[in-house]
Amino acid sequence: MSDLHKEPEVKLWREVIKITLRDAGMNLSKGKLVSIRSARTEQQANVDRDQAINFLTATSGEWKRSRELICDLALICPDTLRSNYMRVAATNNINNL
DSSP: OOOOGGGGHHHHHHHHHHHHHHTTTTTTTTTEEEEOOSOHHHHHHHHHHHHHHHHHOOHHHHHHHHHHHHHHHHHHHHHHHHHHHHHHHHHHHHHHH
């Protein structure tokens, strides 16, 4: 088995995906989809959430192409990321990943 997943560049892109999941409302430490707010304004948090959800769920267009590119760099299957996110969003339970 290759150790490519340990390469710094791969780790970086996986962190980008984790941030996107967080922006979409997924609290990875608590295992649920929740509203995440920090020092950002609520309006910006809503924009971030909407963009993250578009990135994770798009079936065509720029968002889908972006997901495919970033997942390729992260060594993650973009279709698996999408289907797992959709399953978690439908059940509100990260244990369904």
